[in-house]
Amino acid sequence: MYKYDEYDQQMVDTRVAEFRDQVSRRLSGELTEDQFRPLRLQNGLYLQLHAYMLRVAVPYGTLSSAQMKVLGDIADKYDRGYGHFTTRQNIQYNWIKLEETPDLLAELASVEMHAIQTSGNCIRNISSDQFAGAAADEIIDPRPYAELLRQWSSFHPEFLTLPRKFKIAVIASDTDRAAMRLHDIGIKMVRNAEGEIGAQFYVGGGMGRTPMIAPMIRDFVPLDQLITYSEACLRVYNRYGRRDNKYKARIKILVHELGKDEYTRQVEEEFAHLLTQPIEPPLAELERIKTHFADPAFEAGLSDELDLSDPDFALWVGRNTQAHKQPGYVVATVSLKPVGGIPGDASADQIRLMAQLAKDYSFDELRVTHAQNIVFPHVKKADLYTVWKALEQADLATANLDTVGDIIACPGLDYCSLANARSIPVAQKISERFGSAERQAELGELKLKISGCINACGHHHAGHIGILGVDRKGVENYQLLLGGCEGADTSLGTITGPGFNEDGIVDAVEKATNFYLEKREDGERFLDTYRRIGMAPFKEAIYG
């Protein structure tokens, strides 16, 4: 994985010093809260309902075991013993004291980490495929391109006060595991007819109150123009994105209002101009970055045999592991969704245990997924049982990846100052209702996502089943959506009808899943059945 050189280290160290200065100006009263807010937000520090929340960047979701260990230690030292992994592959701490944040950031910087641009109206942490570098189906590892973009977007002086936040995802396989087309810019690395690698640009996707699937605006940007093209996309947005209404300020609204063709024309015009400016790093820089992402020293000639005589282990292997590009290895996902638990939460001890297991059994590497789980990307099949046993003892071996129990949920009204309704208790109740392994196995792949307000941090638009919490005359109310999908065949969910109370929504989900079991044909997932028969019969089953 990427290792800082003296320059990268100096950048994060300088940022710590700058933020320390900003915090001291706030504490002394030199800065008012109004003046301080945009500054702290550019460093991922939110003021929530009960305390400050700090969001730490995990660039493209990749962590070393040393970094993971420090994340666990920070949970103990500065939080109440927990960290919360997020849908942007980051980690958040919910109980932070303002005066302690500079020291916390200094500890992060000691392991090449930071909270730069994890919030605010700027280019956010860049996300990617959690299986990058390990997946059997990728054409190339997407992370070097994400790292190139990370450096370009860090403290970019023209783009720190954009109309609104800006999220970029980079993938390199047909199976989209990063919800690429639901980003402000989605980049798919592709190979053209000549066999050259380049970038396909999708611009103007997003969730929030106006969900949109990004259209493709260019099918091939050569690698030596990647930064220049990105800069053109951003400049058009910075100049013409709406600033009169924060709910219409995302780039998706600009692309929608101008139309894809006109936005593309403006980008191409700006791009043609910017090509005359020497702003593109040389390909040698990309090559330098790529050397950091070379394969680990895999052993050759390993057997693909696995002893599955332990039924619980067999269940977990079937559910939580994926094919690895290297024979004898496997990609293993640790579910942070135990029955009745808080999606994405891990205790300091659990975080440190995962760090140690990654060190011993996964070439020192872990990934955070947008579904709020943790991945060991390179586990030798011969070690898998040992890894699973250790996870089981720490309540980390739940075998429910991509099933109804693997719920994505935002923090909701329990923590977030924007939320209208609680998300966590609903997730816990659904997780308990569908808690049995048999039931989850019977339902198969079923992605359920819960947001506590229309900002959609819980990705409810993209859930096979989505739940949106709203405030109805002072009472929490939950709307049900069906048919969303974040994969290569991205689609947005549709609201079934009138909302439900907290228990009613759990019953409604069960009615929908029972109806699916009744109607499904051979091999159909919930989503497939819904797409085949449509909303009307589901609606009748739920409300009839």
Next chain:
Amino acid sequence: MGDVRISGRPTLQRKAAPAVAAACFAEGSNAATVRVEPGEDARALLPQLEQIERIEISFPVWTDGRGYSSARILREAGFEGDIVAVGDIAPDMIGHLQRCGFDAFDANKPIDPETVKATLERWDNVYQATVVDGRQAIWAKRHPA
């Protein structure tokens, strides 16, 4: 409050005549000082750049970042006169202004000169080539020509 110089370039002109709004300027004017508001297209000035000595770019609120693009566009087009950020200038944006080609700022509220100095001196290195600030990007230092 008056200009505070942040670029190393020599001052070309003292602030003499009041600025003419870019919208009026485009309709025909011989003014040497022009004011560009956030919603205005800086490129509209390009045909007449040679007669302009000073361009004031307005920041009604510092969190509206359109002025940074305006300044870079003018510099990229070869504008050699003064570019001055005017309005709600926050201390923490001064370094970004300099990197986008501003020569000076004229802030609504005074900023302690020590703060200005510290902000401008804070970053030894930068990740991007903005071309207009004369600084070498980190990638250029990593790969000397």
